[in-house]
Amino acid sequence: MPCAIGIDLGGTRIKAGAIDGEARVLVRRTVATEADQGPDEVIQRMCAVSRELCDELGGAAGLPAAIGIGAPGALNRRAGVIISPPNLPGWRNVPLVERVQQGAGLPVILENDANAAAWGEYVAGAGHHTHDAVMLTLGTGVGGGVISDGKLCRGHFETGGEIGHMIVQPEGRLCNCGQSGCLEAYASASNVARRVVEAIRAGERSICDEWLRKNGALEAHDVVAAAAAGDAVAHRVWGDACRYLAVACVNIQHMINPAVIIFAGGMSAAGDQLLAPVREHFERLTWPGIDDRPELRIARLGNDAGWIGAASLALATVTPTRARQF
Amino acid sequence: MPCAIGIDLGGTRIKAGAIDGEARVLVRRTVATEADQGPDEVIQRMCAVSRELCDELGGAAGLPAAIGIGAPGALNRRAGVIISPPNLPGWRNVPLVERVQQGAGLPVILENDANAAAWGEYVAGAGHHTHDAVMLTLGTGVGGGVISDGKLCRGHFETGGEIGHMIVQPEGRLCNCGQSGCLEAYASASNVARRVVEAIRAGERSICDEWLRKNGALEAHDVVAAAAAGDAVAHRVWGDACRYLAVACVNIQHMINPAVIIFAGGMSAAGDQLLAPVREHFERLTWPGIDDRPELRIARLGNDAGWIGAASLALATVTPTRARQF
Numbered sequence: 014m015p016c017a018i019g020i021d022l023g024g025t026r027i028k029a030g031a032i033d034g035e036a037r038v039l040v041r042r043t044v045a046t047e048a049d050q051g052p053d054e055v056i057q058r059m060c061a062v063s064r065e066l067c068d069e070l071g072g073a074a075g076l077p078a079a080i081g082i083g084a085p086g087a088l089n090r091r092a093g094v095i096i097s098p099p100n101l102p103g104w105r106n107v108p109l110v111e112r113v114q115q116g117a118g119l120p121v122i123l124e125n126d127a128n129a130a131a132w133g134e135y136v137a138g139a140g141h142h143t144h145d146a147v148m149l150t151l152g153t154g155v156g157g158g159v160i161s162d163g164k165l166c167r168g169h170f171e172t173g174g175e176i177g178h179m180i181v182q183p184e185g186r187l188c189n190c191g192q193s194g195c196l197e198a199y200a201s202a203s204n205v206a207r208r209v210v211e212a213i214r215a216g217e218r219s220i221c222d223e224w225l226r227k228n229g230a231l232e233a234h235d236v237v238a239a240a241a242a243g244d245a246v247a248h249r250v251w252g253d254a255c256r257y258l259a260v261a262c263v264n265i266q267h268m269i270n271p272a273v274i275i276f277a278g279g280m281s282a283a284g285d286q287l288l289a290p291v292r293e294h295f296e297r298l299t300w301p302g303i304d305d306r307p308e309l310r311i312a313r314l315g316n317d318a319g320w321i322g323a324a325s326l327a328l329a330t331v332t333p334t335r336a337r338q339f
Numbered sequence: 340m341p342c343a344i345g346i347d348l349g350g351t352r353i354k355a356g357a358i359d360g361e362a363r364v365l366v367r368r369t370v371a372t373e374a375d376q377g378p379d380e381v382i383q384r385m386c387a388v389s390r391e392l393c394d395e396l397g398g399a400a401g402l403p404a405a406i407g408i409g410a411p412g413a414l415n416r417r418a419g420v421i422i423s424p425p426n427l428p429g430w431r432n433v434p435l436v437e438r439v440q441q442g443a444g445l446p447v448i449l450e451n452d453a454n455a456a457a458w459g460e461y462v463a464g465a466g467h468h469t470h471d472a473v474m475l476t477l478g479t480g481v482g483g484g485v486i487s488d489g490k491l492c493r494g495h496f497e498t499g500g501e502i503g504h505m506i507v508q509p510e511g512r513l514c515n516c517g518q519s520g521c522l523e524a525y526a527s528a529s530n531v532a533r534r535v536v537e538a539i540r541a542g543e544r545s546i547c548d549e550w551l552r553k554n555g556a557l558e559a560h561d562v563v564a565a566a567a568a569g570d571a572v573a574h575r576v577w578g579d580a581c582r583y584l585a586v587a588c589v590n591i592q593h594m595i596n597p598a599v600i601i602f603a604g605g606m607s608a609a610g611d612q613l614l615a616p617v618r619e620h621f622e623r624l625t626w627p628g629i630d631d632r633p634e635l636r637i638a639r640l641g642n643d644a645g646w647i648g649a650a651s652l653a654l655a656t657v658t659p660t661r662a663r664q665f
Contacts, residue, residue: 087629143495144495145494145495157594159594159595161487161490161492161494161499162490162492162493164487164488164490166487166488166492166594166595166596167488167596168471168487168595168596168597168631169469169470169471169596169597169598169631169633170596170598170629170630170631171596172593172596172629172631173487173593173594173595173596174593174594174596175593175594175596176593176594178589178593178626179589179590179593179594180507180586180589180590180624181506181509182509183507183508183582183583183586183624190626190628191626191627191628192589192624192625192626193624256509257509260506260509263504263505263506263518264505264506264590264594265594267498267499267500267501267502267504267505268483268485268492268499268500268501268502268505268590268591268594268595269485269492269494269499269594269595270492270493270494270495270496270497270498270499270500270501271494271495272495272496298506298509298518298519299518300504300516300517300518301517302516302517303413303496303498304496305494305495305496305498307495
């Protein structure tokens, strides 16, 4: 059975591994990115990890057919070039595919990290056994990936699936991207924390104020804990995040009409404290007449989604017949 | 070269014709639906039109390979059954595909009318030469169709592309579908007219009041004319419609990332009076950093889009190799 290597290139860690044609994990390995050493060193580390994985796979599984890399944008997928990711300092128009191909001696494909992770959950996680799935990654920002009828929906400019920048509140809160009222401005982990800090600075009372003084910073999971403890400010901010996520889910339902919407990323660790209110708002907001509601689920693969997705996409490229299984 | 027949089954008219493999129109024909006569009579009329088109095509183009029907929902596309369309009284679980197949002696496929029209514009109209196009039909309601990477995005429950029910204003105006704040509640032809009537009934002054008294009803094109003449109420309502259409376009841009968004339906007759303000709001609302903006265009095929799309989908079904051209 063919197998492939996947690499998830993050600002802090390189997560990698190999899967077989049924998307089963054969081996996995994580190393530090050491991004501050610059692209040459990082690429060398990626090639070294690939060779180590090949050695580990040994003769049993055979040589991997290809390597898939999930990398942060901006990137040019077709050209295999990393343009200028904010969390990889010094990278500018790096021909990553060509260089890893030379260093590892295998065909290499590139995909943006959000799409790779969505594809991973689709083939081996919370979207498995569906043909239409959408993933929302709730981290510092809100990323997204759309699979429609078994294919990644990349779009004409290859910037499809940017669900974090769906406008859920016209003339609403300013987003980092320059738009107003984006989902990300209310429902990313960093904005959830930031909105509580803003409320405290504006004079509102919150248990989070103590934590903020003690720790010097506030995180989204603090807000979730405070909301659960009955703190009014945290309850309101967390409620807003869940409500706007539900608005986004209704809009995804009507546009893409997936079988499942998957929540991933750091904030999805809230589990039922996220799912229950989002589901409640979603049921209230969506149309009553047609029963075409996607299931709302938490992602299953955690930090493995990116490299598994990248490996699966690589395998689909070199063995296209096999890809149709998914 | 193969050819196929398309039929657009409307509540008032049956629009039909035949296209060749390059989506060029060979013949066309329109007859009254006479929906009040019930399904048997309507199906007979559809079969008669098909036979007439076959005769007209004669030996030159050869016998059509198939018939495609675009019909109003609710319908079961795979089963070929019309479930219960509001504007076809007496239709309930009618096996339309089977019956037209028997009556016309050709393979028949079924598609919902909004998808058929979007596909028509995609293969032969304002979306031609793209691979990713979205259409919004601005009529009594707001319909939609999504083509991603050359395929209709039907979704898991086959209710994808219902862009009229995207929430563009949370807790906003009540929509016919039961949701609040749908695009359709602000930007359908009927709601544009209705909002002006509501403003007049609430005591606001508008030139539309005169027209309403004189004609007993107000239409969207009256509102467009009044807005152009400087009427404050019409200007505000039309401005809202265009602004919410722009919000929808931003959300389509980030999710589907098409090359083009096409406006069709009665209200698209407003032409530049629609396009100019929607474009202006869109430029203001979308992110400034990435240049991935779809072109906003008016549909080109008018009432022919539905049957041309249905014919093209039929042709793609019976000659799948050819379909890859589009």
